[in-house]
Amino acid sequence: MAKRTETAGRLDDAARAGWLYYVAGRTQDEIASTMGISRQSAQRLVSLAVAERLIKVRLDHPIAECLELGEQLRKKFGLVHVDIVPSDPGSSSTTIGIAEAGAAEIERWLKKSEPIVLAVGTGRTLKAAIDQLPTMECPQHRIMSLTGNIGPDGSAAYYNVIFSMADAVKARHYPMPLPVLVSSIEERDLLHKQSLVQSTLQLGRQADVAFVGIGELGADAPLCLDGFLDPEEMARLMEDGAAGEICGWMFDRDGKLLDGSINERVASVPLPPRETTTVIGLAKGKRKYLALLAALRGRMINGVITDEATARYLLSA
Amino acid sequence: MAKRTETAGRLDDAARAGWLYYVAGRTQDEIASTMGISRQSAQRLVSLAVAERLIKVRLDHPIAECLELGEQLRKKFGLVHVDIVPSDPGSSSTTIGIAEAGAAEIERWLKKSEPIVLAVGTGRTLKAAIDQLPTMECPQHRIMSLTGNIGPDGSAAYYNVIFSMADAVKARHYPMPLPVLVSSIEERDLLHKQSLVQSTLQLGRQADVAFVGIGELGADAPLCLDGFLDPEEMARLMEDGAAGEICGWMFDRDGKLLDGSINERVASVPLPPRETTTVIGLAKGKRKYLALLAALRGRMINGVITDEATARYLLSA
DNA sequence: TCTGTTTGTGGGTAATTGCTCATGAGCGAA
DNA sequence: TTCGCTCATGAGCAATTACCCACAAACAGA
Structure with missing residues (x-):
């Protein structure tokens, strides 16, 4: 007593x-x-x-909620970077907020004085982010594309971001003059033997940071819309358990790369190792919920930029 | 960005x-x-x-000594609410601690889901408390000002709190577009006949809780500083036994409203009945000792938020 | 009573933070 | 365009705080 x-x-x-x-x-x-x-x-x-938590501190600002959610996400999925932007329920845009936040983060990396290798994927979200970049002079850095930028018909793919980016930030850049998907594993290996592609492949392994979009699957998935996959192939993939794709790499609901032949035809650079590289996924919105959740579960990405509503879903899942 | x-x-x-x-x-x-x-x-x-007051710190622990003092105060003056915060002997601030505790108590009331009418007085202490409020959405409540918010020169009085408060907590608010003191009883009655003022007056009678400052008298009393009373009038009042004021209502050392003409010129809403309303006074510091003691003695207030040193004085008196 | 353990204390020191100053960018007025 | 103003920035430095260590008091069990 x-x-x-x-x-x-x-x-x-x-x-x-x-x-x-x-x-x-x-x-x-x-x-x-x-x-x-x-x-x-x-x-x-x-x-x-x-x-003893006798002292309670709180932040009286709309951002507080986002930071709170971010912290929970970070813990739940072991992330090294989280950025949650406020949701705008009235907007139907799939990039609003994400694009600006993504650009801010890219800019943060590019501002470093020591040279870095920055990798980018492709997709509408990433393109929107790149469009928000200010012009910069970054001769010390190298930026490289994780995915090919050739469409199935031989034209440049719509959402190729590496050139837009190099346009804004003056840095050496390493595109991938390939399609995302080729017809066979042999073709892929042949293409990868090109010296230009070789150097890009090697650069991918030593990237300091990568920014990637998260592709959802379905009849109106980006890969279908851009003509890389036809609806039957897509349907077959989904039957096999595919839940989403990053740079063309297909993964299931647990974020494991699919074993089937599809990933053998992906000509993209392998995702940089998450042990040494910060791989940041940009995505928000209902259509991406499942794909993003799977990518996080399987540690395909160890960083995420998303919005409040999506963050809540990810936490409740 | x-x-x-x-x-x-x-x-x-x-x-x-x-x-x-x-x-x-x-x-x-x-x-x-x-x-x-x-x-x-x-x-x-x-x-x-x-x-920018985005960060709000609060101590969430009942300090035994403060609780003890509070309990004694409650018994001695028949109070329904007591909050004693630690004293900081080294600080000259007249609001430190009181403001935070006042804000916490206001917030507690505003968090209720059933609609309430919350009344506020004016003064530097109350203003400091309001400044500590977080932003809230309280459309179910109504907040009203017990005192006019027009200065003697026609400008808005400095420590008008109702608008600051409405700014932080979104609720219907009912100001008093009057001065605290008018020139005659006739003028007061005339002003009180305005329908806008009428509804506020009525609201005052049904307030669930009121937060008021305690005004001390003297040459540097708030009423003098703000120009409502000149030093001669003040001296005369003190000779007549005035010990303090709440919302302009002058009372003597026993907490009885003064009979003299001064209170006939006060245009404020009458203090809500203490039988049905919790009227909480916020005050600390030597200069307020007498006024606060008088207010408690006369049951002008039935709740108090003050500090240790003041509580000790009140108990020893 | 003795002894091992826990808990608090003060000293010392490295880390962290607050402040001031000089600088330069951005912006509106002349 | 130029001038003058404001304001953010980074550097350096002084004040403040956090952590580590050894020691002492209190305490429980033998």
């Missing part, structure tokens, strides 16, 4: 010290002298007050 | 930095590197977040 009251008394002191420190804004020296203890003890009381 | 010079964007960044610092417990160096800015900028954002 004596011990109980003593502990309570100590908590009281902690509360008092914490109050003086955080609310009244005094220094620990002042607290020590008013409470008649040493400065070190005052410091201990203050940190005890924090540890 | 393409446009980094935007003020709103800067506040967003400040919120981010403040959250990372206070909630996530990161150092400013870490914040700087994750946000891609220099440490100094991070420090500035954190202090900006504090300066």
Whole structure:
């Protein structure tokens, strides 16, 4: 009993010290002298007050909610980068907010003075982000494309982002003069033997950061719309358990790459190793929920930029 | 962020930095590197977040001594609400601690789901409390001002709180477009006949809770500083036994409203009946000792938020 | 009473933070 | 266009705080 009251008394002191420190804004020296203890003890009381959660701090700003969700996402999926932007329920855009936040993050990386290798995938979301980039001079960096930029008909694919990006930020850039999907594993190996492609492939392994879109599947998936897959193939893939794709790499609901022949025909650079590379996925919206969740589950990506509504879904799943 | 010079964007960044610092417990160096800015900028954002009152700190622990004092005060004056915060002997602020505790109590009332009528007085202490309120959505409640918000020169009085409050908590609000003191009883009656004022007057009678400051008298009393009374009038009032005022209503050392003509010129809403309304006075500090004691003695208020030192005085008196 | 353990204390020191100053970019007025 | 103003920035430095360590007091069990 004596011990109980003593502990309570100590908590009281902690509360008092914490109050003086955080609310009244005094220094620990002042607290020590008013409470008649040493400065070190005052410091201990203050940190005890924090540890015992006697001190509640809160942020009164709309962003607070996003940061909170982000922190939970980070823990749940072991992410190294999270950015949650506010949802705008009134907008039907699939990129609003994500694009700006993605551009900000890309810019942050490009601002570094030491040289980095920045990899990009493709897709509408990523294109929108690139369009938000300011013009910069980054001769120290190299940017490379993880995916081919040739359409199934031989033309340049619509959402090839590497050239738009190189246009905005002046840096050496390494495109992939290939289609995303080729007809066979032999063709892929043949194409990958080109020296130009070889150097890009190697660059992919040493990328510091990669920004990728998350492709959902279905009849109106990007891969179908852009003509890489016809609806029957897509339907077959989905029957085989495909849940989404990143740079063409198909994965199932657990974020494992599919074993079937489809991934043997993907001519993209393998996703950089998540142990050494920050691979940031950009996606939001109901249509991407399943694909994004799978990618996170399987650690295909270790960073994400999304919106509040999507973050809530990912947390509840 | 393409446009980094935007003020709103800067506040967003400040919120981010403040959250990372206070909630996530990161150092400013870490914040700087994750946000891609220099440490100094991070420090500035954190202090900006504090300066803009985005960060609200609160102590959530009943300090035994304060509880004890509060209980004694409750018994002695028959109070329905008591809140004692620690004293900071080194601070000259007249609102530190009281403001935060007042805001917490106001918030507690506003969180109720059933609609309430919340009345506020005016004064520096109350203004400081309002400034600590988080933004809330409270369309179910009505907040009303017990006192006029027009200065003696026709301008808006400095410490008018109702608009600041309505700004933070979105609720219907009913100001008093009158001065605190008018020139005669006839003028007051005339002004009170306005329909707008009529509805506010009626609302005052049905208030569920009222938060009021306690005005001390003297040459540097708020009423003098704000120009409602000149020093001679003040001196005369004090000779007549005035000890303090709440919303302009003058009372003597026993907390009885003064009979003299002064109270006939007060245009404020009568204090809500203490039988049905919780009227909470916020005050601390030597200068308010007498006025607060008188208000408690006369049951002008049946709730109080003050500090340890003041509570001790009130108990010893 | 002795002994091992827990808990608090003060000293010392490295890390962190707050502040001031000089600089330069951005912007509106002349 | 140029001037003057404001404001954000980064550097350096001083103040403040956090952490580590050894020691002492309190305490429980033998």
